Amino acid sequence: MIIEGKQKIWADYQKEIPDDHYFYVRSCIRQSFFPASEVVFLDITRNKLGKDFFENPYHTTCGGIAYHSDAIPQETAMTIIARQFALMHESGYENYVCSCITSFGCYTETLETWREFPELEAKIRQFLWDSCRKELVKPKYLAHASDIIYKFRNEIAAKAMFRLVEAKTGRPLRVVEHIGCHYAKMFPSKGVGGAEYPYVLAGMIEAWGGEVIDYPERRQCCGFGFRQYFVQANRGYSLSNTYKKFESMEPYKPDFIITNCPGCPYFLDRWQYVVAEQTGKTYGENGFGIPVLTYEEVAGLVFGYNPWDLGLQLHQVAVEPLLDKMGIPYDPAMKYKGVNGKELGTPAAPQNIRFK
Amino acid sequence: MGKYFDELEKDYRIKEGLKACMNCGVCTAVCPAAEFYKYNPKNIVNVVARKDDAEIEELLKSDTIWYCGECMSCVTRCPRGNAPGLVVMALRKLSMKTGLYLNSEKGRQQYVLVKDLCTNILEHGYCIYPRNFDYAHHPEFGTVGEWTNNNLDEIHRRLGSNLDGDGPGGLRKIPQESLDQLKKIFDVTGATELMDKIFADAADEAEKRGLSQDEYFEEVYHADNGHHLNQ
Numbered sequence: 132m133i134i135e136g137k138q139k140i141w142a143d144y145q146k147e148i149p150d151d152h153y154f155y156v157r158s159c160i161r162q163s164f165f166p167a168s169e170v171v172f173l174d175i176t177r178n179k180l181g182k183d184f185f186e187n188p189y190h191t192t193c194g195g196i197a198y199h200s201d202a203i204p205q206e207t208a209m210t211i212i213a214r215q216f217a218l219m220h221e222s223g224y225e226n227y228v229c230s231c232i233t234s235f236g237c238y239t240e241t242l243e244t245w246r247e248f249p250e251l252e253a254k255i256r257q258f259l260w261d262s263c264r265k266e267l268v269k270p271k272y273l274a275h276a277s278d279i280i281y282k283f284r285n286e287i288a289a290k291a292m293f294r295l296v297e298a299k300t301g302r303p304l305r306v307v308e309h310i311g312c313h314y315a316k317m318f319p320s321k322g323v324g325g326a327e328y329p330y331v332l333a334g335m336i337e338a339w340g341g342e343v344i345d346y347p348e349r350r351q352c353c354g355f356g357f358r359q360y361f362v363q364a365n366r367g368y369s370l371s372n373t374y375k376k377f378e379s380m381e382p383y384k385p386d387f388i389i390t391n392c393p394g395c396p397y398f399l400d401r402w403q404y405v406v407a408e409q410t411g412k413t414y415g416e417n418g419f420g421i422p423v424l425t426y427e428e429v430a431g432l433v434f435g436y437n438p439w440d441l442g443l444q445l446h447q448v449a450v451e452p453l454l455d456k457m458g459i460p461y462d463p464a465m466k467y468k469g470v471n472g473k474e475l476g477t478p479a480a481p482q483n484i485r486f487k
Numbered sequence: 488m489g490k491y492f493d494e495l496e497k498d499y500r501i502k503e504g505l506k507a508c509m510n511c512g513v514c515t516a517v518c519p520a521a522e523f524y525k526y527n528p529k530n531i532v533n534v535v536a537r538k539d540d541a542e543i544e545e546l547l548k549s550d551t552i553w554y555c556g557e558c559m560s561c562v563t564r565c566p567r568g569n570a571p572g573l574v575v576m577a578l579r580k581l582s583m584k585t586g587l588y589l590n591s592e593k594g595r596q597q598y599v600l601v602k603d604l605c606t607n608i609l610e611h612g613y614c615i616y617p618r619n620f621d622y623a624h625h626p627e628f629g630t631v632g633e634w635t636n637n638n639l640d641e642i643h644r645r646l647g648s649n650l651d652g653d654g655p656g657g658l659r660k661i662p663q664e665s666l667d668q669l670k671k672i673f674d675v676t677g678a679t680e681l682m683d684k685i686f687a688d689a690a691d692e693a694e695k696r697g698l699s700q701d702e703y704f705e706e707v708y709h710a711d712n713g714h715h716l717n718q
Contacts, residue, residue: 159615162648162657169657170647186655189665196614197604199557201579201597205499207678214668236559244499251499262671312558317570319563326563352519356556359520361603362596363624364711368523368556370627375522404629442646447629467634469641478634486630 144325148282149272154224155184156215158231159192161393161425167442168393168427169230172276175430179290180283184228187218195233200357206258209251212241213259213267220268227270228279232392235275236313239321242269273321275314277391277426281323281331284338292435295341297386298458303342304386307421308332309376309399311392312352326350332389332426339433341386348379353395354402373402377414377421387422387453389429396446399423404447407484418485420448432459439465449486463487491543494584495535495577504562504573508532514561514571524554525717528561528571535574547582550715553593583681589688593715595707598689602704605682609670612661617643617650624708 153176161168176182193215198208219227229235245252256267280287288294295304310329315322324330333343354372359365376399390396403420407413415421423446424432431441438459443450444466454461469475480486495501514528515521521528531552534542546552555575562570579588588594607616622633635642640650649656673679693703 157657159613162613163615163617163620166643166648166657167646188653188655188659189662191612191661191665191669192608192614194608194614197600197608200600200604201576201583202601202604202681203608203673203678204580204676204681205576207672207676210672210676211669214672244503248499248502258672258675262675263668312560316563317559350560352556352558352560354519354556356519356558358553358596358600359556362599363708364596365593366627367716368520371523372519372556401627401629401632405627440646445631445635445642445646447631469638469645473641475638475641476634478630481630 144320144323144328144330146278146321146323147272148274148278149226150182150282152183152224153185153226153228153274153279154219154222154270155186155276156190156193156227156229156234157186158229158234158393159196160397161230164397164445165393165425165428165442167440168425171431171436171441172230172280172427175287175427175434176279179434180286185222185224187222190215190218193229193231193234193237195231195237196357198237199233200361206255208237209241209244209255210258210262212238213255214263214265216269217259217263217265217267219270220266225271226274227272228274228276230276230393232275232311232313233394235273236317238273239318242273243318245269275322275331275391277314277331278323280426280430281334284335287430287433288338288340291339291433293433293457293459295336295339295429295433295457297456303340304456305344305384306336306341307344307346307349307380307383307385307388308336309353309388309390309392309395310350311390311395314391332391335426335429336389339429344380344383344385346380346383348376351376351379353392353398355394355398360398369398370402370405373398374406377403377406380421381414384416385421386456387424389424389426391426393425396423396425400446400448404481404484408482411483413484415448415452417452419452420484422446422448422450422453424450432457437461439468447481448484451487491540491547491581492535492538494581495543498577498580500570500573500577501535504570504577505532505535506567506569508536508569509567511566513564513566514569517560517564518555519558519560520554520556521717523717524715526551526554528555528575531578532569532571532574535578543578544587546578547585547587548590550591550593552578552582553591553596554715583685586684586688589692592710592712595692595710598685599704599708601682601685605673605678609666609673612666612669613658617658
């Protein structure tokens with residue numbers, strides 16, 4: 132790898148990221164499958180970094196998953212987005228940040244399409260007025276929530292309790308970074324590092340002591356595919372894409388995977404389980420899988436949050452091998468407990484992939 | 488130029504995504520769907536660019552246009568600035584509008600998608616709503632998913648969600664005022680019209696097959712004629 136060349140290209144894709152005062156909108160998938168990630172993001176930004184991130188309870192889905200499943204027209208998705216922007220303005224904000232990568236892609240596509248076709252923006256503005264009696268005011272700045280953690284990666288590193296290194300040996304952990312397709316593949320200039328050399332997650336890994344793995348299928352989609360997952364008959368598409376990625380990364384022996392899209396960690400985690408149950412194959416050490424974490428979960432571990440407060444018990448692939456490597460203490464007995472230690476039972480053990 | 492292309496040309500995704508293809512095929516080389524399905528995005532762009540109605544009609548009736556996963560990897564790679572993924576989205580819209588989607592197994596799946604996703608949006612304000620995401624339809628959710636399903640309220644309370652609660656927070660109950668506005672947006676922008684058409688088509692298809700609506704849903708959800716894969 133010629134580092135100088137990559138750095139030169141990265142320089143063309145650096146994006147300005149305001150450091151405060153954001154209107155925050157949530158992700159349907161992240162809330163459902165990694166709920167603690169959004170809790171931790173807001174705790175880090177508000178309480179650890181002292182920033183202003185406001186949530187208006189009247190915001191809704193952006194409709195992005197339905198749009199990319201072709202279940203709603205483009206005009207519908209754009210008008211829902213216009214309503215979200217109107218709520219931002221009504222709340223007194225100009226910087227808009229979303230938790231979801233599908234949303235980020237939809238917001239970017241919408242703003243760019245309106246820029247190119249002002250008559251479409253005028254049409255959507257009218258739709259918004261007719262349906263909601265709201266005025267469209269576009270954001271001055273659009274960010275994905277991973278951009279914010281990237282921006283403050285060094286401040287987080289300075290406050291870190293744990294680093295992305297093997298505690299016993301000091302070896303930097305080998306990390307696969309997986310960027311959601313809709314972060315920068317459609318509009319490369321909107322993502323940190325563009326589509327060729329996205330740096331948003333690599334920057335976090337390096338700042339926190341880890342080593343980024345470069346492997347052949349680094350930019351391959353996780354395989355969500357919207358309709359290719361939601362309809363059971365199509366799920367082989369989704370599984371095959373993940374399988375291709377894991378076969379490609381396996382020789383590089385990743386210690387874990389970090390993601391910025393809420394869907395990708397779900398698929399990369401669950402399809403490892405399915406591959407193991409169908410074929411017996413596992414990709415981690417000693418019969419485990421490779422842990423797949425959201426960037427909020429990784430930031431939380433670095434900060435020293437309790438792994439079970441981060442929701443790592445919702446992953447099918449056991450995270451304990453990673454916690455042990457990083458030297459993070461945890462109480463196995465509390466992993467599957469509810470509030471105040473309430474007994475909730477334990478998930479059944481899979482056949483072919485180690486669970487604990 | 489014919490009636491189908493005239494319709495397609497009105498779609499902003501065609502204005503954005505169809506420029507001058509030079510047939511390099513890089514979109515197909517990088518396409519996850521082309522590796523898995525009998526699918527070639529370059530050929531789709533070619534057919535639309537030729538503006539031949541008979542060829543476009545064949546596409547609209549086919550499984551082919553439903554193979555794309557809309558990852559948009561093709562957009563990054565096209566040296567001419569085309570977006571085959573956006574062209575496919577415009578074709579899908581026209582296929583539903585004309586009813587030609589009913590000719591293909593993959594096209595009929597739109598009933599499942601419209602029913603599940605639009606119901607979640609209109610009733611809950613989310614595309615995905617965890618009480619409607621069940622282990623029975625998602626066995627890949629895994630043993631942890633089954634445990635999550637069985638302890639949904641407790642787990643979300645433990646992890647700081649505000650599941651179905653008032654005020655801000657993850658998975659909060661979306662206020663009725665917001666849901667009412669989403670419904671009005673659906674009404675004025677064509678989503679309600681699309682839903683009504685897909686549901687009416689599904690009712691007709693179910694009747695033709697002698698199935699109940701639920702049985703038709705399950706058939707569409709699982710049907711696989713075995714002719715889709717690129718192998």
